[in-house]
Amino acid sequence: MAADFAELGLSEPLLKAVAAKGYRTPSPIQRQCIPAVLEGHDVMAAAQTGTGKTAGFTLPLLERLRHGPHARGGVVRALVLTPTRELAAQVAENVVAYGRYLDLRSDVVFGGVSINPQIDRLRRGTDVLVATPGRLMDLQQQRALRLDQVEILVLDEADRMLDMGFIRDIRRILALLPERRQNLLFSATFSGEIRRLAHGLLHQPVQLQASPENGTAPLVEQVLHPCDMARKGDLLCHLIRSNDWRQVLVFSRTKHGANRMAERLEKEGLSAAAIHGNKSQGARTRALAGFKSGEVRVLVATDIAARGIDIHQLPQVVNLDLPNIAEDYVHRIGRTGRAGQNGHAISLVAAEEQELLRAIEKLTGTTLPRTVVPGFEPTVLTAPPLDLSGGRGRRGGPTRGGERSGEERRRRSPDAGARTGERRPAREGDRRERSRPRSR
Numbered sequence: 079m080a081a082d083f084a085e086l087g088l089s090e091p092l093l094k095a096v097a098a099k100g101y102r103t104p105s106p107i108q109r110q111c112i113p114a115v116l117e118g119h120d121v122m123a124a125a126q127t128g129t130g131k132t133a134g135f136t137l138p139l140l141e142r143l144r145h146g147p148h149a150r151g152g153v154v155r156a157l158v159l160t161p162t163r164e165l166a167a168q169v170a171e172n173v174v175a176y177g178r179y180l181d182l183r184s185d186v187v188f189g190g191v192s193i194n195p196q197i198d199r200l201r202r203g204t205d206v207l208v209a210t211p212g213r214l215m216d217l218q219q220q221r222a223l224r225l226d227q228v229e230i231l232v233l234d235e236a237d238r239m240l241d242m243g244f245i246r247d248i249r250r251i252l253a254l255l256p257e258r259r260q261n262l263l264f265s266a267t268f269s270g271e272i273r274r275l276a277h278g279l280l281h282q283p284v285q286l287q288a289s290p291e292n293g294t295a296p297l298v299e300q301v302l303h304p305c306d307m308a309r310k311g312d313l314l315c316h317l318i319r320s321n322d323w324r325q326v327l328v329f330s331r332t333k334h335g336a337n338r339m340a341e342r343l344e345k346e347g348l349s350a351a352a353i354h355g356n357k358s359q360g361a362r363t364r365a366l367a368g369f370k371s372g373e374v375r376v377l378v379a380t381d382i383a384a385r386g387i388d389i390h391q392l393p394q395v396v397n398l399d400l401p402n403i404a405e406d407y408v409h410r411i412g413r414t415g416r417a418g419q420n421g422h423a424i425s426l427v428a429a430e431e432q433e434l435l436r437a438i439e440k441l442t443g444t445t446l447p448r449t450v451v452p453g454f455e456p457t458v459l460t461a462p463p464l465d466l467s468g469g470r471g472r473r474g475g476p477t478r479g480g481e482r483s484g485e486e487r488r489r490r491s492p493d494a495g496a497r498t499g500e501r502r503p504a505r506e507g508d509r510r511e512r513s514r515p516r517s518r
């Protein structure tokens with residue numbers, strides 16, 4: 079097995095960039111993925127954020143592109159599709175960092191920001207374009223770019239793109255690509271829907287796995303604190319204070335719940351910010367920057383907003399609510415215990431969430447250790463499950479029907495999803511953008 083990057087077939091400019099990032103040895107997914115991509119194979123990889131997958135596809139992609147003629151006249155040579163703006167921005171940062179000693183042009187486009195500067199930039203041609211599907215389709219419809227010469231396609235976090243309802247856009251984009259191209263598909267989980275997409279897309283793919291299929295990341299200690307729904311906020315404050323947590327990512331099922339919790343924490347003197355689809359891009363970027371720098375101690379996020387956030391060695395992740403979709407639990411706790419560091423995933427679970435808990439334990443094949451926090455013993459031991467169907471939730475629950483917005487409505491119970499097999503689009507910002515009148 080290759081011990082360092084030089085043995086994987088990367089050339090000097092890329093090795094220099096890797097060294098500048100401070101990486102000494104390739105991660106397991108990089109060891110497998112880099113040679114496979116360099117050899118020109120299609121790749122289907124089960125890998126979530128934190129495994130080093132971004133460098134796993136970006137490094138060999140740049141290596142291959144550096145040997146061909148540069149892009150010009152609106153042409154895109156490599157297209158990386160990601161589900162969210164945040165992930166797009168992060169992947170693009172990686173492309174810039176790894177490509178710093180190469181003469182390749184890269185760019186990133188996503189919704190929520192003005193389209194005209196993007197149109198102007200793309201005219202010159204782009205060797206690597208990182209994009210969210212909705213904005214890419216808008217740009218394509220405005221003839222701002224050409225996808226008929228794409229050499230390499232990467233679908234990053236494909237499961238999340240399908241979950242967000244991007245399948246139609248993805249299929250439309252695929253129809254615009256040339257038949258001869260290299261395809262790389264990354265996904266944390268492999269549902270039937272992903273496999274169907276992969277089947278039609280990939281040609282004799284090399285199959286890679288960075289972590290056990292549908293399993294949670296290693297090096298994450300998971301614990302569950304049973305408590306009453308009404309006391310979750312108190313318990314979170316208590317845990318942050320008593321453990322002196324300095325950087326905590328808290329997941330809330332709803333945007334409203336995220337706002338409420340962030341306000342509450344601020345009132346308690348704990349610096350906090352909320353990120354979700356209703357926040358402007360500027361507000362999200364500021365909150366994330368504050369969290370990364372340590373200025374913001376607690377970041378309260380919805381699943382979609384938090385997806386793909388790259389934060390080094392995040393020590394604590396707290397599930398203030400359990401996610402409606404069991405796979406999201408795996409994604410959430412993938413934020414912690416990264417790059418060889420131990421992490422802690424703490425779930426605050428009320429009686430109303432027992433069904434969600436069962437679905438999570440079934441998916442991950444584990445029973446989460448239960449620890450009651452003294453002073454927060456649950457008093458409600460059985461309760462009807464939460465109404466996740468989009469109707470009115472019960473009083474005191476984290477979601478009240480009238481307050482739900484698109485992002486929450488589509489995140490339905492795992493059971494409902496399994497029964498109907500349908501997915502509703504929820505395209506955080508990226509999609510909303512499209513209904514606004516365009517100006518050129």
Ligand code: AMP
Pocket residue numbers: 100101102103104105108126127128129130131132133388389390416417
């Ligand atoms: P990713 O899974 O691509 O989001 O990467 C997770 C984190 O690991 C990022 O912060 C990378 O900068 C970092 N990383 C990627 N590859 C390596 C490596 N070989 N050694 C150390 N850190 C790495």
